[in-house]
Amino acid sequence: MMVNQLPIPSYLVDKLRGIGVEALYPPQAEAVSKGLLDGRNLLVATPTASGKTLLAALAASKHLDRGGRVVYLSPLRAITSEKKQFFEELFGDRYKVAAVSRDYDQPEEWLRGYDIVVSTNEKMDSMLRHSASWVKSTSLVVVDEVHMLAAEERGSTLEVLITRLLTELPNAQFLLLSATIRNVEDLAEYTGADIVSSSWRPVPLREAVYQQDRDELFFSDGSSERLPRLSSDPVKNLVLNIVSIGGQVLVFASSRRAAEGIADDLASALRVVGGEAAQLSALAETVYDGGDCSTRLARYIRRGTAFHHAGLYPHQRKAVEDAFRAGLLKAIVATPTLAAGVNLPARAVIIPDVKRGGEDMSVMEYKQLCGRAGRPGFDKEGLAVIIAKNSRQRNEMMRRYVHGQLEPIVSRLSDQRRLRFHTLGLVSSGFSDHNELVAFFEKTLASRQDSGLMEKVDSALSYLEAAKFIKHDGGGWRATRLGKRVADLYIDPLSARIILSRLEDVEKAGPKADDVALLTICSTPDIELLSHIQPALDWFRDYGDFDGPAIAKASVLKAWVEEMGESTIESRFGAAPGDIYVLSESGSWIAQAASELAAMVGRRQASKTFLVLSERIKHGVREELLPLCSLPGIGRVRARALWNAGIRRVEDLRRISTEHLAKIIGQSTATRVLEVVRER
Structure with a gap:
């Protein structure tokens, strides 16, 4: 089926042709034949890279032309950014596109002026709690990664969100996009959707088990292939063989430490040739920030490989992803979050270990990782390899994973x-x-x-x-008034109870109020537990009624707000920059919520303590630097530099020349800061 034969606007046909889309893939054609463009609810369960997002664009064009609004839901912020860019490329010159995430305490009424809204699931759920009026004019809801209903922590939110939208938008069209799943009929019955299910892929996938004691690949169809032994290490041998024929590789490691260890091994084996060295060196400079984690990352990048995990800052992860897409990096060693987070295909996927935190990975996760193998337009086929030590393990891997049956999607709402x-x-x-x-x-x-x-x-x-x-x-x-605020703040009721029970302790703590407040927010289930972090027990020895995980999280945040350097935090507590980023984001949010709850119950002193703490966590500074951090481009390092130079207040900047300020914080930042100060 050709795109110019579809009943869609001519401008979209031209846009699609401009990005190389002339004809529909078979699953896309089936979706059209089952009523995609006629307003039918569809559940599309097909493999990665089979063109599900294009279906959303086709359906969106019909609704937009009739004056409707499109809501596109995704599980991760990284995906919202990616999809916003996709929709802007196709519709941006005619319609307004917005992407929203986080900041759960706002109905975002400004979105009434936008035609396409891309949102994370949690953000959309929070906007429904705030009774956002613009939602009522939504005529198309697209739910991406609907198989995430089975996700332990976040699946329940997706389920409640889908159910609410189905209830509150009975006349809207729903397009549910999923990986291949086992109990597709259950999901179709739940959502009232017709099924489009297919195993078709634009690039055929070959699954294999690599038996390392024979240097041999055993394929799902019963064939096998001996590989040249370029290294005694199985991962290195596979990567070197694939790179030698022009391929790129994604290696999915079981942990951050394993990811960095494999990247280190690959960096010693890969060879950088020609002009790539200069490009890789320039890339390494962009990710380096002086910390231990970025030092290792930059070193590996210069050799053509990189690791990718939550310990990196978002801009560092994006730099790695972009370089891989451009073909500059030959191999990325990632934790499995990459498979769910972004569209990053490779010639081959290697899975060295099926253990995940002491448990075996599911068949669903294995198939999701395999789905990244094969780049449309570049590869004739994709290769997904799982590693076994011997024939016994090879047979087990083949039975359990390669030929294994997907687990059914099970609701998490009963928790x-x-x-x-x-x-x-x-x-x-x-x-x-x-x-x-x-x-x-x-x-x-x-x-x-x-x-x-x-x-x-x-x-x-x-x-x-x-x-x-x-x-x-x-x-x-x-x-109740209190319960409504807890719901609107989008925090766990248990978190609210913990906070409310500790307000008196915070107010009685005197000079130690910040410590008690930190421990309080870190005791809540809303601040993620990072099991690899080491606590500073000497800092909190007087607080024996708080548990170890709370003390560990509070240790990192205390170091952060006391302006300890990131490399020092990493070496002392094991918290990489990405961990600090996650903890500071959630910590600032919960501290802000705690401030509001304290104010509601008349605990003004505690409310102020939490409010100031929230801002300190947000910026990673002592209290005296907060006014300076309100200026554009002024973070914790520049704010301290200004303070040390005798600039203690925003008003002090009115008496300083651009030249003088530029010597402290750089020319471009100085110019921008002084423009803002003079406008105030």
């Missing part, structure tokens, strides 16, 4: 902690009548899989009532 979170969100949004709540939960996937779901909902309601977040009157359930 009591997640159920309390979402039940409060529903009650605070107006689901007050008990029968109304029952009717809502009966529409979920969980109700089809867990016969005891409603008993768990009743238990969640009892918990929330005991916490004084909701109350029951003659008309049904309603959120």
Whole structure:
């Protein structure tokens, strides 16, 4: 089926041709034949790179031409940026495109002026809690990566979000995009969608097990191939063989340490030729920031490889991804989050180890990793390899993974902690009548899989009532003023209870109030546990009623707000820059929420402590630098440099020349800062 035969606007046909799309792939053609352009709800379950995003664009064009609004939901911020760029390329000269994430305490009413809204699942769920009025005019909802319903932490949010949108937008079209899944019929029944399911790929995939004691690849079709032995190490041997014939490789390691170790091995084996050396050296400079992690990354990049994990800053990860897409890097060694995060195909995917935190990876995860093999337009076929030590292990890997059956998608909504979170969100949004709540939960996937779901909902309601977040009157359930604020702040009800129980301790702590406040927010389930972080027990020896994980997280944040250098934080606590980034982002958010809750219950002193702490965590500075950090381009390092130069207040900058300021913070930043100061 050719794109110029489709009933879509001519401008879109021209745009698609401009990016090389002349004809539809078979699954795309099937989606069109099943009513994609006629407003039918569809569940499209096909492999990676089979063109699912293009289906969203085709459907979007029909809705936009009729004055509708399109909402595109994705699980990760990295994907929202990628999809925003995609839609802007196709529709940006006619329609307005926005991407939103984080900042869960806003309805974002400004989005009423946008035609295409790309949002993370959590952000969209939070906007529904705030009763964002612009949502009602949505006529197309696209849900990307809908198989993430099975994700342990985030799947329940996606399920509640889909169920709410189906309930509140009964006339909208829903396009659900998924990897190949086992129980596709269950999801189709849950969403009321017709099924488009296919194993077709634009680049054929060959799956194999590499038996390292024979240097031999055993393929899923029963054939085998001996490889030249270019290294005794199995990963190095595979990578060198693939790179030698012009391919690029993604290696998926089981941990950050393993990823960096493999990258180190590859850096010693790969050879950089010609003009690549200068380009790689320039790339290395862009990711280097003086820290230990970036030092290692820059060293490996100069040899044509890199690691990629959550310990890196987002801009460092993006630099690695862009260089790989450009063919500059020959191999990336990544933790599995890369497979879910961005579109980054390679000639070959190598999986050295199936262990994930002591447990074997699922078949679904294995297939997702394999799906990155094969670059459309570049490779005739993709190769996915799992490594086995001997024939016994090879047979087991072949049986369990290569020929294994996908696990069914199982709802995560029945988990009591997640159920309390979402039940409060529903009650605070107006689901007050008990029968109304029952009717809502009966529409979920969980109700089809867990016969005891409603008993768990009743238990969640009892918990929330005991916490004084909701109350029951003659008309049904309603959120208290406090409960409504907890729901709008988008924090776990347990986090709120922990914070409220510690407010008096914060106010009685005197000069140690910041320490108690830090430990309080780090005790909440909303701040992610990073198991590899080491605590500074000597800093918090007087606080024995806080557990080890809370002390570990608080140690990193205390070092951060006391302006300890990132390389020192990494060497002392094991927290890489990316860890600091994640902890500071969530820590600032929860501290801000704690400030608001404290104010609501009349704890003004605690409220101020948490508010200042939130800003300090956001910027990574002592309190005296906060006014300077409000200026554009002034972070923790430049703010301290200004302070040390005698510039203590924003007003001090009015008496300084651009030349003088440039010597402290650089010419471009100095010019920008003084422009802002003079406008105030």
